[in-house]
Amino acid sequence: MGEELLGIHGLALFIAAGLLLNLTPGADMALVARCSAAQGFKGGAAAALGVGAGCWVHTAAAALGLTALLDGSTTAFGLLRWAGAAYLVWLGWSLLRTPPAPAPALPLPGARPAAAAGLAPAGFGRLFAQGFLTNALNPKVALFFLAFMPQFIAAEAPNKAVAFIVLGTVFVVNGTAVNLTLAWVVAALRQRLAGRPALRLAGHWLNRGVGGLFVLLGLRLAWGDGGR
Numbered sequence: 400m401g402e403e404l405l406g407i408h409g410l411a412l413f414i415a416a417g418l419l420l421n422l423t424p425g426a427d428m429a430l431v432a433r434c435s436a437a438q439g440f441k442g443g444a445a446a447a448l449g450v451g452a453g454c455w456v457h458t459a460a461a462a463l464g465l466t467a468l469l470d471g472s473t474t475a476f477g478l479l480r481w482a483g484a485a486y487l488v489w490l491g492w493s494l495l496r497t498p499p500a501p502a503p504a505l506p507l508p509g510a511r512p513a514a515a516a517g518l519a520p521a522g523f524g525r526l527f528a529q530g531f532l533t534n535a536l537n538p539k540v541a542l543f544f545l546a547f548m549p550q551f552i553a554a555e556a557p558n559k560a561v562a563f564i565v566l567g568t569v570f571v572v573n574g575t576a577v578n579l580t581l582a583w584v585v586a587a588l589r590q591r592l593a594g595r596p597a598l599r600l601a602g603h604w605l606n607r608g609v610g611g612l613f614v615l616l617g618l619r620l621a622w623g624d625g626g627r
Contacts (some may be wrong), residue, residue: 406556412549413566414573421574426533426616431578434526435585443582445523449530451575457480458567461544462560480538487617495610
């Protein structure tokens, strides 16, 4: 009944399709996995919440019609595309240049264990910002929202902006749940392997792998398919 009042149809199909899309590997999931491996569940959760906040920005933009404006303006799209590409390349290069963490010294009695061998720790606010910018600066996410959501909003919907916000919020909540689950799984593996020398080596190469992925994604966003 609530769906009909909002002019939304096929909500179950929207949720199923959205979950499948959320499970598709990409920059957001790579960042969450890297942060979870580095600093456990809290680190991954900070990045996941940042990704969700960035995704909600796209929801608000679509509801306000800004995404349609972006799609119709080559200049605006190009500026956002290059900003997103530059950020991904910068973040990837930073990860590639991150040196391996030194081997942890023997802990003193009562001391807390070190963060994660092989991966340098960062503040949770910084991890949240990385997740936010990785998603919010991706113009293809904005255009995806514009193309995907209208399929589930009736032409006679009394308030299409509200329908956009409701569907976007559902998508963000489900996506955040997926990323939080990923953070928990990676953090559990990190905890299981804690103290093993292989963890430091794996952490170092995870930094390099995610860094290389971000650089490639940034270059692809800048030049691939004309950015569209």
